[in-house]
Amino acid sequence: MSSALHTSAAVDVARAALETDEGAAVGAHVASVAEDDFSVAHYFEADLPAYRGWQWCAVVAASPGGEVTVSETALLPGPDALTPPAWVPWDQRVRAGDLAPGDVLPPAHGDPRLEPGYMLSGDPEQDAVAGEIGVNLERVMTRLGRTEAAGRWLESEFGPEAEMARSTRFHCGDCAFYLPLAGVLRAAFGVCGNEFAADGRVVHAHYGCGAHSSATGSSGSGSPAYPPYDDGEVENVEIPAALEAAGGV
Numbered sequence: 001m002s003s004a005l006h007t008s009a010a011v012d013v014a015r016a017a018l019e020t021d022e023g024a025a026v027g028a029h030v031a032s033v034a035e036d037d038f039s040v041a042h043y044f045e046a047d048l049p050a051y052r053g054w055q056w057c058a059v060v061a062a063s064p065g066g067e068v069t070v071s072e073t074a075l076l077p078g079p080d081a082l083t084p085p086a087w088v089p090w091d092q093r094v095r096a097g098d099l100a101p102g103d104v105l106p107p108a109h110g111d112p113r114l115e116p117g118y119m120l121s122g123d124p125e126q127d128a129v130a131g132e133i134g135v136n137l138e139r140v141m142t143r144l145g146r147t148e149a150a151g152r153w154l155e156s157e158f159g160p161e162a163e164m165a166r167s168t169r170f171h172c173g174d175c176a177f178y179l180p181l182a183g184v185l186r187a188a189f190g191v192c193g194n195e196f197a198a199d200g201r202v203v204h205a206h207y208g209c210g211a212h213s214s215a216t217g218s219s220g221s222g223s224p225a226y227p228p229y230d231d232g233e234v235e236n237v238e239i240p241a242a243l244e245a246a247g248g249v
């Protein structure tokens, strides 16, 4: 590392280059950052309208024992600079939840989540069987597509690690309200059919909630925190009129 690149003389060379090349006022020296053994970037404050937090930068270099020269100058965002969000390509800007009524969103060409399905053979019996097992479609989901969907559902609020699932000993897998999916996803996922629980949502077999079909205790008309009031255990007694009049009760 050439020590000449960190001296005040090197800073002056960097400042002069910025004032000449950029034609702008250069503020106080902010930092020096070694780029490699033979170059150092010097940063200066840049008091420019609309560039809050940006800094002027000049990279100086020197061969061992040689003269300090300027490699390049630039205006760069500093650590507190106001910068735009990272560029997102147009074809990646549609996100889950963006689809609105009337929108058309065809799958991308070569979408890896889809593959050709079974083509009708013309044999009525064979095609009928294909229809029954659900493969008579133009396209079906690939293994990748199913795996990605399963991953999202596993991590969702209806997965086995959800707070609701960890707060109960019941599991969907043995609940009467659990409607298993068809196909390979049947092994781990189903739809809840309980309107008081995760009704209509895909739930993992190890998700669970207190509305499980085998749950016992309060049905909702009482509080789980207190025993129900049983008026059959209350005894009605007559209060003598004289005692009542004397304020004895």
Ligand code: SF4
Pocket (backbone or CB within 6 Å): 170, 171, 172, 175, 176, 177, 178, 179, 191, 192, 193, 194, 197, 198, 199, 203, 207, 208, 209, 210, 211, 212, 213
């Ligand atoms: S009622 Fe609860 S335990 Fe039963 S399927 Fe629905 S979410 Fe799962």
